[in-house]
Amino acid sequence: MAVEKYGVLKGFAIESRMERDDNTPHYQVHMIDEEDTHYRIAVNVMSSSEESEVLYLVDEQFSAPKTSDLLALPYGFTVLGHENKETAIDYIRDELFNPAEMNPLPHDVTGPDNDLNDMLDKYIQKAIQEKAAVYIFGSRFGPEKQKDKIFGFQPTNGMHNVHMNQGNEDKPGREKDWAEDNGTWHDGALFIQFENYWVAVFLAFLSQSWCTDDKGYPTEQCDHKSAGIIY
Template sequence: MTIKGYGVLKGVAVDGKGERDRSTPHYQIRMIGEENTEYRIAVNVMSSSNESEVLYLVDEQYDASSITILPTMSNGFTHINKNNRDIALDYIRGDLFDPSKMVPLPHDISGPDNDLNDKLQNYIGRAIKEEATIYVYGSEWGPEKNRPDKIFDFEPGRGVHNVHMNQGNEGRWKVDNGPWQDGGILIQFKDKWVAIFLAFLSQSWCTDDKGHPTEVCDHTQTKLAVSTGR
């Protein structure tokens, strides 16, 4: 099995806010895609089971030399399949970054710029000010007919979730495993590209061709925790 509706949303952000008082908090982004179509991006900032922190890595000088297709695409959500897999993300097979550099960060710590909500707000806030183009990888939901968005109230509700690694899961989330379907955020600022990658401590960095966990390979590609929480 794989996640449904995998693809990439291209557009600009117009609002962003963190959540700290929900049982499954997210950092929420309001984006505009094609023809003023609105989307809500729900970015996990905590495991729903409270057993697995979110790992994050931000590359503030991301090498975008190989990114040639995304800037030519129209705004809106583009589904990704075997015919256009060259624009997909895969944290393991794509060699996008060193996974050992990912760090866990709680979603709610008092004080400025010291939790995951704060980190995301820094980059999304700058993107809003600069009207920077954002590419969000994940799975699409909606449109939800006759139902406004529960966070930003636009109608119909629609958006993107699973904005994180989508392989190496066990337990209830194993059905979401698959190669070349990882989530993430790329921001095209005027002077540089910034990449934001997210995963869960419970996910394995050794997966087979279906995205399922395999035997431990080495220390940089191991399960970073025994929890199976999300």
């Protein structure tokens, strides 16, 4: 099926919140666009599977044709579909980075700069200070009438699924079947446009396979370091 309401949000980060004790913790970002529309970005920092650590890769000098597409985007949310597929992201087919360079990182470790919350906060705080444009790929939720549960703005509105959205195994009977989110060209990511350089953040779950068919379903179970991945 692929995640619903897939697209990219372009705006500015104004505050953030780390979650460490929740059962499904997220790194939360409060963003606004040029029309002062408010958004909450919920970034998974822990998986609900047995392999709880999340894979990550940060490219602090990101350079790819994709940045030209991003620069051309209007502020706010842009739906991505067949008519503008070239702007969408696919971790396996896009060749934006080498998956073998991804590493797992826990969401909560005592001390500074040593867990996924700390890593994300480092770049978001710099983006806030420098008023850098932030681009969030994922799926949109809202707007809904109630106040946002984290930042209190109303109506609640934002982005989630800011990670790879394919390669999920179909396991009948579990409370949430993540295989429903499988799809090609529907992956999430985070990009920050600083004055003279771009930073890109890519996230995936250890339980996801990197060998998928044209609908994003796993053809076999292979990890991010698999020789089957061509880069």
